[in-house]
Amino acid sequence: MGIIVGKDTRVVVQGITGREGSFHTELMLKYGTKIVAGTSPAKGGTTIQGIPVYDTVEEAVQKEKANTSIIFVPAAFAKDAILEALDAGIKTIVVITEGIPVKDTIECIAKAKMENATIIGPNTPGIINPNEKVKVGIMPNHMFSLGIIGIASRSGTLTYEVAWEISKIGFGQSTCLGLGGDPVTGLNFVEVLEMFKDDKETRAVVLIGEIGGNAEELAAKYVEEVKYPKPVVAYVAGRTAPPGKRMGHAGAIIMGRVGTAQTKIEAFKAAGVSVAETPFDIAKILKEKLKG
Numbered sequence: 687m688g689i690i691v692g693k694d695t696r697v698v699v700q701g702i703t704g705r706e707g708s709f710h711t712e713l714m715l716k717y718g719t720k721i722v723a724g725t726s727p728a729k730g731g732t733t734i735q736g737i738p739v740y741d742t743v744e745e746a747v748q749k750e751k752a753n754t755s756i757i758f759v760p761a762a763f764a765k766d767a768i769l770e771a772l773d774a775g776i777k778t779i780v781v782i783t784e785g786i787p788v789k790d791t792i793e794c795i796a797k798a799k800m801e802n803a804t805i806i807g808p809n810t811p812g813i814i815n816p817n818e819k820v821k822v823g824i825m826p827n828h829m830f831s832l833g834i835i836g837i838a839s840r841s842g843t844l845t846y847e848v849a850w851e852i853s854k855i856g857f858g859q860s861t862c863l864g865l866g867g868d869p870v871t872g873l874n875f876v877e878v879l880e881m882f883k884d885d886k887e888t889r890a891v892v893l894i895g896e897i898g899g900n901a902e903e904l905a906a907k908y909v910e911e912v913k914y915p916k917p918v919v920a921y922v923a924g925r926t927a928p929p930g931k932r933m934g935h936a937g938a939i940i941m942g943r944v945g946t947a948q949t950k951i952e953a954f955k956a957a958g959v960s961v962a963e964t965p966f967d968i969a970k971i972l973k974e975k976l977k978g
Contacts, residue, residue: 688815688861688888689836689881690778690804691754695820698746698776699724700767701758702734706782710758710824711735717827718819722750743774754778756812756822764808765790772801780822781807784868791870798872805872806863811842813863817887823864833858835972836882838875839894840865840901841923844965848894848921851969857976860888865901875905883915890917890972894965895950897923902950910957917975921962922950 697714701707702724712735715721723746724734730741738750746752755771757764757779764783771779772794779798786808798805806813812823816830829846831853839845842864849862863878865871875893882888895902902922909918954961960975962968 687885688817689878689885690806690861690863691813691815691820691822692818693820695720695754695778695818695822696750696752697721697723697754697756697822698743698750698752698771699737699756699758700743700771702726702737702739703729703732704758706824707758708734710756710782711737713827714756714821714823717814717821719821722746723752743770743776747774747776752776754780754822756780756782758782761785761787765794768794768805769797772797772803777801777803778822779803779805779872780810780812781805781866781872782810782812782824783807784809786868788868788870791868795870795872807866807868807872809868810864810866810871811845813861814859815861816859825862825864829853830862831858834860834887834889834976836860836878836885836888836891837862837894838865838873838878838882838891839863840867840896841894842867844894844921844923848892848965848968851966852892852972855969855973857969857972860885869899875901876908879905879908879914879918883912888916890919890976892968892972893918893920893959895920895922897947897950903953906950906953906957906959909959917972918959919962919968919971919975920951920954920959921965921968922947922954 703726814821
C-alpha cells in the first residue's frame with residue numbers, strides 16, 4: 687500500500703514545458719508514474735513526452751481525471767499554481783519550488799486544510815512509493831527499492847543516501863517523502879508518523895531531521911505519548927552548526943538553544959527512539975531491530 691500516492695495516482699505536471707518540468711516528467715514516466723497531463727498557460731494543445739498540455743489544471747482534471755499535482759513553476763508564481771490546483775479539486779500537491787514567501791505558503795496550507803487536501807513541500811524532492819512504482823518528485827530512481835521501511839525527511843540528499851543503504855540490506859522502502867526544507871511545510875513528522883502507523887506494509891519508520899524548528903521534538907513527544915507500535919530510528923543533521931547561521935535550508939537555523947541538534951537528539955532518546963550517529967548507521971540499527 688504505502689501512503690499518500692499509489693496505483694490510483696494520476697498526475698498533472700504544472701510547469702511541464704519548462705526545463706525542469708520536462709526533464710523530470712520523463713524520469714517519472716520511466717519509473718512508472720501515471721502522468722496524465724501537464725499545464726502551461728498559452729501552450730494548451732501541445733504535447734511534452736507524449737503528455738497532453740492544457741492551459742489550466744481544471745481542464746486536466748476534467749479531461750484526464752488528474753488527482754495529484756507536481757509543481758515546477760518559479761517561486762513568484764507558486765502561490766497561484768497551488769491555489770489553482772486546489773480550486774480544481776486536486777487533493778495531493780507536491781511543491782518542488784523553493785524560495786516561496788512564507789506568507790504565501792501559510793495561505794496555501796490553510797486553504798489545503800479547508801479542502802482536505804495534502805501539500806508536500808515546498809522545497810521538497812517529493813514522494814516515492816516503490817511497491818506501487820509511483821514517484822511524484824525529483825529523487826533518483828535507482829536509490830529506491832520495494833520494501834518495508836517508511837522514510838520521512840527534511841533533507842533531500844540524505845534521503846537518497848539513507849534509502850540506498852536500506853536498499854543494500856534488502857529492506858527497501860514502503861514510502862519515502864521529503865517534508866521540505868522551508869520554515870513552513872504542508873506536512874510534519876507527526877502527521878506522517880500517523881499515516882505510517884496505519885500502513886500495513888510499513889514495518890519501521892526512519893525520521894531524518896536537521897537543525898532548526900521543533901518538528902523533531904514534537905515527533906518525539908508523539909512517539910512517546912501514543913506508545914508508537916513500530917520501531918522508529920532517527921538521525922539529526924547539523925550537529926556542528928553554529929548558532930544563528932542558516933545551514934542549507936531556510937528552515938535550518940539555530941536560535942540560542944532552540945532547534946539545536948542536541949535538543950532534538952535528547953528528545954528522541956528520551957522517547958525511546960534509536961538515534962543514529964551517522965546516516966550509514968541507520969540501516970544497521972534497522973537490521974538489529976527487525977531481525978527475524
